[in-house]
Amino acid sequence: MLPATGLRTHAWNTALRSVLLLAGFPFLLAMMGYAVALFVVAGEAKTVEHGLYLAAGLMPVVIPVALVVAAIWFAIAWLAHNKLLDLVTGAHRIRDRAEEKRLWDLTEAICIARGMTMPRLAVIETPARNAFASGLTGRQAAVTVTRGLMDGLDDRELSAVIAHEIAHIRNGDARLGVIAAVFVGVITLVTDLVWQSMRFGRFRFRPGGSRGGSNRGSGAVIVALIVIAVVIAVLAHLLALVLRMALSRNREYLADAEAVRMTGDADAMIGALRKVEQSPPMARIPDQVRALFLHDAMLARARGWFATHPPIEDRVAALVRFAGGHDPGKLPELPAAPAPGEAPPWSAGFSAPAAPGASAPPSPASSPPADPSPRSPWEPRGPG
Numbered sequence: 001m002l003p004a005t006g007l008r009t010h011a012w013n014t015a016l017r018s019v020l021l022l023a024g025f026p027f028l029l030a031m032m033g034y035a036v037a038l039f040v041v042a043g044e045a046k047t048v049e050h051g052l053y054l055a056a057g058l059m060p061v062v063i064p065v066a067l068v069v070a071a072i073w074f075a076i077a078w079l080a081h082n083k084l085l086d087l088v089t090g091a092h093r094i095r096d097r098a099e100e101k102r103l104w105d106l107t108e109a110i111c112i113a114r115g116m117t118m119p120r121l122a123v124i125e126t127p128a129r130n131a132f133a134s135g136l137t138g139r140q141a142a143v144t145v146t147r148g149l150m151d152g153l154d155d156r157e158l159s160a161v162i163a164h165e166i167a168h169i170r171n172g173d174a175r176l177g178v179i180a181a182v183f184v185g186v187i188t189l190v191t192d193l194v195w196q197s198m199r200f201g202r203f204r205f206r207p208g209g210s211r212g213g214s215n216r217g218s219g220a221v222i223v224a225l226i227v228i229a230v231v232i233a234v235l236a237h238l239l240a241l242v243l244r245m246a247l248s249r250n251r252e253y254l255a256d257a258e259a260v261r262m263t264g265d266a267d268a269m270i271g272a273l274r275k276v277e278q279s280p281p282m283a284r285i286p287d288q289v290r291a292l293f294l295h296d297a298m299l300a301r302a303r304g305w306f307a308t309h310p311p312i313e314d315r316v317a318a319l320v321r322f323a324g325g326h327d328p329g330k331l332p333e334l335p336a337a338p339a340p341g342e343a344p345p346w347s348a349g350f351s352a353p354a355a356p357g358a359s360a361p362p363s364p365a366s367s368p369p370a371d372p373s374p375r376s377p378w379e380p381r382g383p384g
Contacts (some may be wrong), residue, residue: 025183031236033062038229042222051225070186075180091122091144106159113285119143129279132292133165133174141169156268167258173251181288187240268327278331
């Protein structure tokens, strides 16, 4: 990579790394196609080498089919990814300033300052503190925040988080995230289909027998080819997840820096990260969606290749070192989700958001009112 001497060159380096990472997904798709081809030819191969050769001969058929499946998946993502994300997370769209005046005003102020179109806004009714950006194009761009984030952060901190998510939109991170999720989804779909077929006995290989029994392989050859296919499929699946997580990690430092540049307030970004860190996790959200969040508490301990985000400590340290911010230190963790059988905290209503002029955030220890509200999308829904 080129040496980075400023925020723009860091952005160029990050974009280049992202393109290189995305280039790995078609290769993994080909790996998965070859694994499927091995399953198809296992019953016909006379030797392991013969089976590998037959599977390679099927690739001109398997690859186009995989590309068609990926294209269909892309079309669905292009047309309905925001609606799908709303469905998965339980978010509801904010269509008018009167619905969430504080959130609307803070977002509008940042967009006006940056000469940007106002993104679509949505809110998830949960006490967890988090946010994410989405959108394949500027017109589809969206920023989604949780009720807990708005209630727990003051205006400066909330503006910093909004700026962070808008930076993801400006830098194309939201688009890359959706594209990567599509590739991972296709590879995961094939893995699941193969696993279910093996589990329920849909692959039935009969060595020898009719059609010239001597032309068919032995049981040992079939088992060897199946083992090779499973190893390739599992490896492709794991590598796809690693690339997906690397794409997410790759962008967070830059978005933090962009947020500080937009707001001119490194302390606000640090304070927001510390308050998000102390929040309970958002459970029952797919990994591909959790990778979009500002912080992923469910995988916060996953270091290395499988971490979706850099640790909060590292992000704060970078802001202290390069942006001159001040770290208040790690805050006490907020209460976790209730034990099974108890009502979840988001089954109660939430207090109205603070007015735009409010400067002091609500106490982290304060509890929401007991007014009833619609059931959370993450509550158990019973059989079926």
